[in-house]
Amino acid sequence: MYDIVTREDFSGSTFLLEVKHPLLAKAAKPGQFVIVMSQADGERIPLTIADFSVDRGTVTLVIQAVGKTTVEMQQRCVAGSPLYAMVGPMGIPSHISESGKVVCVGGGLGVAPVFPQARAFKDRGAYVIGVIGFRSKDLIFWQDRFEKVCDELIICTDDGSAGIKGLVTDGIHMAIDKHPDIQEVVAIGPPVMMKSCAETTRAREIKTTVSLNPIMVDGTGMCGGCRVSVGGEMRFCCVDGPDFDGHQVDFDELMRRLARFREDERVALERWGRSDSCHLGLAEPAIE
Amino acid sequence: MAKKTIRTIPQERTAMPVQEPRERVCNFSEVALGYSVANALNEAERCILCPQQPCVEGCPVQIDIPGFIQKICVQNFRGAYDVLTEANLLPAICGRVCPQESQCEQVCVVGDHLEPVAIGRLERFVGDMAVSEGWANEPEFDPNGRRVAIVGAGPAGIACAADMAKAGCEVVIYEALHRPGGVLSYGIPEFRLPNAIVDDEFGKVIQLGVTVECNTLVGRLFTIEELRDELGFDAVFIGTGAGYPSFMGIPGESLNGVLSANEFLTRCNLMQAGEFPRKDTPLHMGRKVAVIGSGNTAMDAMRVSLRLGAEEVHCLYRRTRTESPARVEEVDHAEEEGVTFHWLTAPVEILDDGDSNVRALRCIRMELGEPDQSGRRRPVPIEGSEYEFEADMVIYAIGTNANPIMGQTSNLELNKWGYIEADEQQRTSLAGVFAGGDIVTGGATVILAMGAGRRAARSMKAFLGILDPREMAVSDADRPRIFGIDARQRNYRRVRDAA
Numbered sequence: 001m002y003d004i005v006t007r008e009d010f011s012g013s014t015f016l017l018e019v020k021h022p023l024l025a026k027a028a029k030p031g032q033f034v035i036v037m038s039q040a041d042g043e044r045i046p047l048t049i050a051d052f053s054v055d056r057g058t059v060t061l062v063i064q065a066v067g068k069t070t071v072e073m074q075q076r077c078v079a080g081s082p083l084y085a086m087v088g089p090m091g092i093p094s095h096i097s098e099s100g101k102v103v104c105v106g107g108g109l110g111v112a113p114v115f116p117q118a119r120a121f122k123d124r125g126a127y128v129i130g131v132i133g134f135r136s137k138d139l140i141f142w143q144d145r146f147e148k149v150c151d152e153l154i155i156c157t158d159d160g161s162a163g164i165k166g167l168v169t170d171g172i173h174m175a176i177d178k179h180p181d182i183q184e185v186v187a188i189g190p191p192v193m194m195k196s197c198a199e200t201t202r203a204r205e206i207k208t209t210v211s212l213n214p215i216m217v218d219g220t221g222m223c224g225g226c227r228v229s230v231g232g233e234m235r236f237c238c239v240d241g242p243d244f245d246g247h248q249v250d251f252d253e254l255m256r257r258l259a260r261f262r263e264d265e266r267v268a269l270e271r272w273g274r275s276d277s278c279h280l281g282l283a284e285p286a287i288e
Numbered sequence: 289m290a291k292k293t294i295r296t297i298p299q300e301r302t303a304m305p306v307q308e309p310r311e312r313v314c315n316f317s318e319v320a321l322g323y324s325v326a327n328a329l330n331e332a333e334r335c336i337l338c339p340q341q342p343c344v345e346g347c348p349v350q351i352d353i354p355g356f357i358q359k360i361c362v363q364n365f366r367g368a369y370d371v372l373t374e375a376n377l378l379p380a381i382c383g384r385v386c387p388q389e390s391q392c393e394q395v396c397v398v399g400d401h402l403e404p405v406a407i408g409r410l411e412r413f414v415g416d417m418a419v420s421e422g423w424a425n426e427p428e429f430d431p432n433g434r435r436v437a438i439v440g441a442g443p444a445g446i447a448c449a450a451d452m453a454k455a456g457c458e459v460v461i462y463e464a465l466h467r468p469g470g471v472l473s474y475g476i477p478e479f480r481l482p483n484a485i486v487d488d489e490f491g492k493v494i495q496l497g498v499t500v501e502c503n504t505l506v507g508r509l510f511t512i513e514e515l516r517d518e519l520g521f522d523a524v525f526i527g528t529g530a531g532y533p534s535f536m537g538i539p540g541e542s543l544n545g546v547l548s549a550n551e552f553l554t555r556c557n558l559m560q561a562g563e564f565p566r567k568d569t570p571l572h573m574g575r576k577v578a579v580i581g582s583g584n585t586a587m588d589a590m591r592v593s594l595r596l597g598a599e600e601v602h603c604l605y606r607r608t609r610t611e612s613p614a615r616v617e618e619v620d621h622a623e624e625e626g627v628t629f630h631w632l633t634a635p636v637e638i639l640d641d642g643d644s645n646v647r648a649l650r651c652i653r654m655e656l657g658e659p660d661q662s663g664r665r666r667p668v669p670i671e672g673s674e675y676e677f678e679a680d681m682v683i684y685a686i687g688t689n690a691n692p693i694m695g696q697t698s699n700l701e702l703n704k705w706g707y708i709e710a711d712e713q714q715r716t717s718l719a720g721v722f723a724g725g726d727i728v729t730g731g732a733t734v735i736l737a738m739g740a741g742r743r744a745a746r747s748m749k750a751f752l753g754i755l756d757p758r759e760m761a762v763s764d765a766d767r768p769r770i771f772g773i774d775a776r777q778r779n780y781r782r783v784r785d786a787a
């Protein structure tokens with residue numbers, strides 16, 4: 001059992017859990033992930049580590065309530081309650097290169113996990129441009145954290161209620177136009193966003209690293225459920241990744257594989273929404 | 289007692305009572321029901337107590353097989369359990385999953401003339417009785433202050449842990465999954481090895497004072513070197529398993545509905561996906577399942593598929609039944625339950641339904657050519673024999689590659705295939721670090737992994753200067769004293785320190 005020490009809600013569907021695990025906090029490096037089980041009969045779900053603190057002995061996870069497991073976690077996981085299992089850090093840590101000028105892009109849920117990378121680049125002395133995207137102003141989180149580690153921060157919102165009106169790719173264009181000497185882009189977010197980021201930088205031949213989050217079971221290379229195609233080769237995201245060259249990743253395949261259990265997920269959520277253990281009385285599935 | 293001979297013993301091997309195929313394919317209860325006392329007594333009589341005892345050498349953990357069978361003959365079942373557990377704490381597990389026909393039973397002298405003694409079934413009989421009677425053997429041992437870390441709570445790790453605990457070491461097993469057991473938990477299905485049996489026998493290892501830390505990914509949470517150099521362990525054993533499933537590299541492997549046997553079995557056995565949506569992990573079972581490969585894992589995947597409601601289950605194997613690496617019994621059971629075997633058949637492409645799901649396989653017929661390095665005749669494709677085969681789920685059970693985590697995170701020497709390099713005493717390139725099981729040999733069997741775990745324990749004891757009491761042929765009466773220290777302390781280091 002691993003105790004949740006803090007919970008913070010960023011929106012109706014996005015929330016943060018800070019979980020006590022001093023050893024994991026000490027071992028974690030930017031780009032790595034954990035596998036969490038909220039309860040004994042629960043699913044094993046991979047979550048990218050959004051932050052870690054050796055001093056506090058904690059690991060921070062940002063979760064979006066999209067399926068039965070995560071909606072239930074949104075309801076049940078409060079400060080003081082335990083997680084049944086949390087294992088990690090998994091995956092090869094991000095390579096924090098010697099690049100002098102980098103853009104760290106985070107969209108939606110990807111905003112959180114790109115933060116440790118931005119911080120690591122900053123610590124290494126790079127000039128860091130943050131590009132973070134949200135749907136609207138009231139969904140923005142961690143602006144202060146990013147401001148601390150970024151030399152420039154471009155906030156993008158779909159409706160223009162804060163920062164620039166547009167997608168993170170517009171933010172990347174802005175950054176590239178202003179700084180022709182950008183050497184590297186790190187993009188984390190939904191696959192469709194990472195795909196557009198990779199397309200944006202492909203023409204300019206800027207190295208672009210993405211962090212993939214496919215469906216996994218064990219997270220140790222044993223099941224092969226997380227296989228992705230990178231440069232035409234089959235790779236296991238859990239032990240060969242999760243970071244890959246964005247220009248080489250087959251994002252369409254990744255998106256198809258992420259939809260593998262869509263029907264089952266709908267069934268599980270609806271069934272649970274009708275059950276007594278759900279306190280929301282979900283009339284409508286909470287999927288956005 | 290008159291001397292038993294081939295002529296005087298029961299001529300027929302005692303049949304194993306089994307659930308009828310039509311009935312068992314609808315449930316997850318055990319297929320082989322186990323011997324009754326009468327069955328066991330009858331079969332035990334078939335051991336002629338030959339002086340050569342080739343079966344003991346045929347056993348990877350060298351169980352005193354005639355010894356325990358003799359105890360069964362005189363109806364001293366508890367005594368039989370004591371003899372078994374001298375060498376093997378997990379008789380109910382091994383009695384079920386060991387390939388006895390290629391080990392102890394293969395060399396049984398009775399087998400020269402009749403069917404060999406059913407050693408595995410007798411072992412299981414005793415193991416099951418111990419489980420139901422609640423027997424446990426807790427050997428007495430003196431703590432020696434040595435700390436041993438075991439990486440991986442599978443068969444190799446459990447065997448090594450048990451031996452090291454019995455030698456008086458403080459043993460901690462680290463397991464990455466949330467449940468111990470390794471392949472016994474996630475791989476082998478309930479109807480072949482019930483989880484209750486795994487829990488019970490594993491519990492006996494815990495009773496030796498072994499600590500198990502689940503949810504701990506060694507290599508990433510801390511490294512092998514850190515275990516040894518910072519966390520204060522005197523020796524480390526790595527038994528992480530092969531665990532990196534192979535695919536063939538044919539088109540269509542990324543389609544939805546294509547999965548490794550490891551993923552399929554893990555979802556079903558460890559995560560209980562068969563009970564979805566009551567349990568959270570989904571599986572999305574197919575109606576027409578094609579399993580590629582013909583080993584024990586393939587048999588398990590096919591038989592689980594049938595129990596989870598697949599209408600048709602097909603086995604595709606590029607060689608013939610004779611070359612099939614699965615146990616004969618497993619192939620027979622699968623066939624009885626309704627699996628259709630397609631020998632000399634290999635898939636060349638997996639076809640989609642236009643919506644990224646599997647629709648069919650394109651296969652090619654094979655014929656057997658010249659023998660290859662393994663001595664098996666090499667399958668050769670027959671030109672122009674390609675055909676389509678409808679399936680909505682494809683499961684790969686063609687073996688595994690080396691798991692890369694240990695190599696990525698330590699300075700251990702690996703061989704060219706990525707497995708950990710270990711000598712015949714299971715020593716790795718790092719002093720004090722031992723390895724065994726599938727991570728050294730590649731995919732093999734539970735009992736071979738346990739044998740490697742025990743060999744590792746033996747050399748670990750030598751490394752730590754712990755003298756194995758069973759190897760000290762000294763009676764209690766005239767126990768010698770070395771440098772004024774009681775030899776019962778069985779510890780070279782303390783002798784050395786005192787000197």
